Amino acid sequence: MRQRHLLLDPRRPWDVDKDVLDPMYRTGRRFWMLFSILGGLVVMWGAIWVYQMNWGLGITGLNRPVMWALYIVNFVYFIGIGHAGTFISAALRVLKIEWRRPISRAAETLTVFALVAAAMFPLVHLGRSWKFYWLLPIPNQRQLWPSYHSPLLWDMTAILTYLTGSILFAYIGLLPDLAMARDHTVGWRHRLYEILALGWRGTEREWANQETALNVFSYVIIPVMFSVHTIVSWDFAMALQPGWHSSIFGPYFIIGALFSGVAAVILVLALIRKAMHLDYFLRDEHFDGMGKFLLLLSFAWAYFYFNDYLVAWYGQAPVDKVLQDLFEKGWAAPLWFLMLFSNVVLPWLTLWSRRIRTSVPALFFVCVFVQIGMYIERYLIVPTTLGRNALPFDWGIYIPHLPETLITVGAFALVGFLYILFSRIIPLIPVWEVYEGQVLQGLRRIGRALIPTRAEPGE
């Protein structure tokens, strides 16, 4: 039982601290190789962005009628990834689910980095990126204030709120671990942590305030998280474009975001467990729980997708039929069937089995397919749907050009780069949460069996 449950397997806190801190110092050849490859891709990303700013969006494949394409696909995809972290740490915290303890930090950091990558894309997509401040509620040089009639402005407000909240939420939970890192490091790291920890000593007042703050954030950030992807869906649903103008788009996008996000968190957990030797913290129980969660989200995604599909199919409006024919029989059919296979068939066939859920390579494989499936889903929604509208003279097929393809690669590299960079700077396991769980968890004998139980301190 001790082997299965982290919270029943306490070790001396000093050893635990060391287990978290030691991998942060290790920067071997493999690390630097990955660091320079990803760093190079990030530099390339910046260079192409500057090139595009100089020459204009004409260098991309954007053309009538497809004016939203790969950049918007990436935007929706990364915002989606950014949903799982908050959900795991806030919702599972509110629900007092104990296995969340070691994974919440890894998930929160993924949220922040994915949001950073996502927030870049509207700017890249702007073309004249330096005009971004026209979105902020200040008047531009034509004395015009931004108009809140536009869903794009709702979007900007929601993402700014969510990004700010996610960073603060992650930081508040991080304070005790920064203090832990401060106490056990020397040199520049010590000075850095001394500043970042703000003088945390772990007094009763500090803990009480931190608990209140984390509770407030958990309850506030969950509705904000729901609002963000709903508003992203409204960017589409508010338009009279066939295939977009649907009232189910909000909840459907949220489920899709959580689905791809949870899969991404599993991928990250598997990678950091292997790379940073965190086998003590990240055990089968965590992958098992996340796998179940993923299966549940796959059911929900299929349910919402079927709803959206069925209404259009039953109505047989000419444009809807054109779109569905394109997906089922047209050039987009391979993509559409690959999406259904990755998002529905594969998870349903595999994730019911505990053996597959607890086998990290198998789960990793499934999650990679979920990423592919969800990326295709966004690709089908954005440029593919946009190529078919109510006026057949204005139909078109979007083909990505080199600049936006490379910028897409660069954005994935950016998330990876930030992650490996910060994996050496911030403790990826919330040590204090694990301690707390280990102290509160115990075994109780009922008849002949030993049952894990958890103490619930008075509210």
Next chain:
Amino acid sequence: MAEVLLLGLFHEATSTADTIDQLRRLGLPDEMITVMSGMPYRPEMLGRPRPQRRLGRISLLGALAGCLLGLFLTVGIFLLYPLEQGGQPIVPVPPSLIILFEATMLGAMVATFVGLLLENRFPIFKSQLYDPRITEGHIGVLAQVGAALANQAESILTANGAHHLHRVDASQPPDRGHTVFWAMAAGAVLVLAIGVLLIAYDIVKVSFPTQMADQDSTAYEQGPRLAAPAEAVPIQGPVLIAGQPATEPISPTVNSLQRGQVLFGITCAVCHGQDGTGDGPLSGYFSPKPANLTGEAVQSLSDAEIFLVITQGRGLMPSLAENLSPVERWDVINYVRSLKK
């Protein structure tokens, strides 16, 4: 009165609670004792009073402030600067609710964070009595006692198994946080300055190439528009042969001039100015400046040439073919003629 700070480390909660009980019996009030730990022990585990929690109220105040900010953004701005958009209400209710929601939540979160810093007096960069072993799972008990009771308090700590006992004079230790403080202050000033500059762009002008006219892409995407060769045969739209009127001119009747004035106000005045002197609100952004339409250079052009300029654009002036129909272009030309000085 000389005060002494005592810090002892304990292995677990029970001996910590015993120590605190005995210190209290010694006559030490609760607020003179501080417990430090690497995980959140509940006050009742250590027999301590519950700390006062004001943070929830601060969050609520922040939510209220955020809501007011949202109201200003959605209602206040548009009452101050009404922006008509195609017959829609100036302040649309459902979209405003979205902004109100986000602003309220942002206010709550920012206030919670700032409140956390204030309530904890963070950031603290001066040295405090502390032991790094506290984050290794030990529980620290810090007691501030008068010199008279110091020895008794110390023996209570040691009797209950305190290890690594610190005893220091409570006079304030020197502050070491200057560099960090000034760095943070400089950062705050920088952020503030950028914020002010963003809003005061009209007063403090920072020269920064933001105009499309300065981009390479204007040259790339908007090549020179040439008149069709003389022998070209038009297949649709107005005939654009240099020197010839493209469509039938309209005589400058009162009605035509009136239409021309309205169209001029919509399409031309933003650059050329309401009275055509080339000093519209955007004229400052162009070099060369928009032409003075009242002057000799423009007025000496033939009607057909002016028609060609409106249709095709010239230099930095874009083509207005999509904005003005041929008839409307003639109305504008008639109006421009009436501006002659």
